[in-house]
Each structure stands twice: as structure tokens, then as C-alpha cells.
Amino acid sequence: MVCPCGCGDVLVLNLDRNVGTTFWNLRLRESRLTLMPSVWRRDGCRAHFVLEENRVWWYGEQTDTLDTLPSVVERTLKAWWRRLRRKKK
Numbered sequence: 001m002v003c004p005c006g007c008g009d010v011l012v013l014n015l016d017r018n019v020g021t022t023f024w025n026l027r028l029r030e031s032r033l034t035l036m037p038s039v040w041r042r043d044g045c046r047a048h049f050v051l052e053e054n055r056v057w058w059y060g061e062q063t064d065t066l067d068t069l070p071s072v073v074e075r076t077l078k079a080w081w082r083r084l085r086r087k088k089k
Helices: 073-088
Strands: 026-031 032-040 048-052 053-057
Touching: none
Parallel strands: none
Antiparallel strands: 026 032, 032 048, 048 053
């Protein structure tokens, strides 16, 4: 995918649970995409965001206007990280 911040960089995300320790979950429902957990670029534009039902929710200061993450996304992220931690043990 192309980074939603507008920098033009192409982001490569691992969606395969069987390869590597870090992977993202992509869900498509009624033509709406959700990608969990958040994407956090540690280089380049340093964007940090969640894609939830085709909407980009930003963390940090990479945009002029900051959106507040809705509680449903917050709960989904917390549940995702709990499951991921359990798998690593």
C-alpha cells in the first residue's frame, strides 16, 4: 500500500501469520478495510496510523489535524495485542 501521509512511499506489510513474528490482520467487510494493529514507520515519514473501515486514524504529530481514536478501535487494538502476547509465550 502507499503510505497515507502523502510521502509516496510504498509500505510492505506481512499478512501471513505463518511467516515471522510480526504480522497484520486485514479484514474486508462490505468493501471497508480494517488493518490491525497500527502501522508505525520508524524511518522516512515516521507515520503512525490505524486503518479502520477505510478511514485512517493518526497517532502523533504527522498531520496538522489529529483525530481521536474511537473507543471501538482502541478496544480492538488492546485485544489484538493481548492475543499476540499470548502466542509469543
